[in-house]
Amino acid sequence: MTFVSAPPPDVRRLLAGLDPQQVLAVTTDAAPLAVIAAAGSGKTTVLTRRIAHRVATGSADPARVLALTFTRDAAGELRRRLRQLAIEQPVEAGTFHSVALRLLTDRALAANAAPPQVAPDRLRLVRECITELRLGVAPGAALADIDWARARLVSPAGYAAACRAARRRSAVATDRFVDLVTAYERLKQRRGVIDFDDLLARVVHALHTDEQWSDAMRWRYRHFFVDEAQDLNPLQHALLEALRGGRGDLCLVGDPRQAIYGWNGAEPQLLVDVEQTYPGVTIVRLGANYRCTPQVVRAGASVLVAAGQADDTRSERPEGPAVTVRRFTDAAAEARTIAGHVRALAAQRGAADVAVLARTNEQLAPIERALTAAGVGVARAAGRSVLERTLTATQRMSREQLATWVAAVFAGPDDPSAERRGSSPDRQSADESFDDRDDPHDGTVVRRVAEEADRFLTAAAPGTFRAWVEARSPFDDLHGHQPRDAVALLTFHAAKGREWSAVVVAGADDGLVPHASATSAAQLAEEARLFYVALTRAGEHLLVTHTEQREGRPTGPSRWLAAVASAGVAEPIAAPPSRRVRAADPLTPYREWRAAVARAAGQQEAAVCSDRVLRSLAESPPASSADLARRLGITESAAQRLRPLPQTA
DSSP states (O other): OOOOOOOOHHHHHHHTTOOHHHHHHHHOOOSSEEEEEOTTSOHHHHHHHHHHHHHHTTSSOGGGEEEEESSHHHHHHHHHHHHHTTOSSOOEEEEHHHHHHHHHHHHHHHTTOOOOOBOSOHHHHHHHHHHHHTOOSOHHHHHHHHHHHHHTTOOGGGHHHHHHHHTOOOSSOGGGHHHHHHHHHHHHHHHTOBOHHHHHHHHHHHHHHOHHHHHHHHHHOOEEEESSGGGOOHHHHHHHHHHHTTOSOEEEEEOGGGOOOGGGTOOTHHHHTHHHHSTTOEEEEEOEESSSOHHHHHHHHHHHHHTTOOOOOEEOSOOOOOOEEEEESSHHHHHHHHHHHHHHHHHHHOGGGEEEEESSHHHHHHHHHHHHHTTOEEEOGGGOOHHHHHHHHHHTSOHHHHHHHHHHHHHOTTSTTHHHHHTSHHHHHHHTTOOOSSOHHHHHHHHHHHHHHHHHHHHTOSSOHHHHHHHHOTTGGGTTOOOTTEEEEEEHHHHTTOOEEEEEEOOOBTBBTTBTTOOSHHHHHHHHHHHHHHHTTEEEEEEEEEESEETTEEOOBOTTHHHHHHHSSSSOOOOOOSSOBOOSSTTHHHHHHHHHHHHHHTSOHHHHOOHHHHHHHHHSOOSSHHHHHHHHTSOHHHHHHTOOOOOBO
8 A cells, every 4th residue: 555645734834825836837847848727817926836836746856956047126035935935045036137137147156257337317328429429319219219129139240130120210320330339339348337238148158168167156056936927029939948058947937828928028929939949848837827816807808809819718717896987078187087986986996906907107186186176196107116216316426416415315315415405416317216205104214225335335345336225135025015005006017916806907099009100910919918918907996097089189088998898797788688689770779788888887878889880780780799899899608698689670
């Protein structure tokens, strides 16, 4: 007789509360492994528990684990969760750039060389190059061109061809791009600085050319985990592969449906076609959404389906309230109504559990003013935390300026010389990015940063304060904070990875959703995914708004809004009677049906379909649900829920 021993208590704890697919993703011995995790499916829980499970069972050495992600907040969240899982030895988790910076710094110090200095202001460098070359282009646009090429591993000589292939309009004349890059590289070398993409490229180059160092790095890192793998761009993927060195111990976790960083070179095909990229890979799919009600899940899925993409996510929550779609005459009316709606939600649920999301920062300005006028606290800076804004401000400072700023923070408002120090250019540059006067927590964050900056200055450490912070991660407990009395006000991009009980998605107008700048099929597909991400931030209460005009220009509803409205209701929209109808006006039952659809969707009847379409449906009944969906501009699944249309006699 064979006895199977039960897993030890710490392993059982790691599997507690997981569904069967999550348990499989945590415990499988497969390598390489790809976990395709739908929105709200517990992706971060699965990733961190898989790391902890492998450490607990002895299949991974925590000192040899490398967990990579894309933002400082995400890296901090990984480290926090791993600590909570009681892994005794710290696991290295960080962004691609922070890990690359540590590796290059360690390599330089081992060789008694100066560590890399990251340029504090890339725009200033690019501006100098533009002036030198007399290029008529904005620095930000020129930098975007440089970043676009670097992320995709496009050489300056191949830039023009790559732009043509991608149907991309370059801000810099393609025949001058080589000149710009040459001047930019020459200026960085003259100043003794590099930029963040240089960090990745230099590590890749060293791994390919320095055999001794490459062997040491591959001995150091043996177990690879990548969070949000759909966001990998070719340069980041090259770094991962150079470190991996062909070994199979790799776990990718992500969701192609949430790939929204195409501007940075990210492409969802890495996960869509993961079996081609990594032959023999095992795929585990997490399709259960534990965050969103069925109404929210259907609303999000309807956008992807309407845009020709698939989504089979299912909600594990009970039925919730209907998704509401509301139309307003203009942005001012939209903002006023949103403010009243949000104030009521904040009173019911707590402000920190409510968010207002929009496609662009410009849309958020009138909403913020309306919320403030209504007495609703707002989490400021459109998604950038006080910590992020403070660090950004300090990174623009020299050591002398940083010391002046630290002294001003420590002095506080009661110091008789604080006013003089506070009015200095150094303090003003910081105050442009944060204001710690209103929220006591904000002041605590600023002081924490000042304390760490003081340690950096006292230690006379080489490199920049940013490098010091990246290497030590001293603010893990501060990331992701939202004041309890403030409603989050974010762009769609900034909201990714976050969740709230109640969400308002504002300004779902044509030209914004999808954005007018999206012209190619790939860009439109990404815009649909971005809208999907915004909708699925809501746990149970979701309001979507659009306007008839914005900034004096006529608008209309997003092409995907009818699908959202029809898919997000609590019950199927009441269909007209299926039996043959005799009426003086043969369109009467169709008009009644259209009115029911409009009421459920919160739209005018004309937004559902015109009389001409109604007449065509009566005269030429749709041949299938796909035909009905096409003629009404909704998803096929929504059309199926309407049941057959009536026939007139």
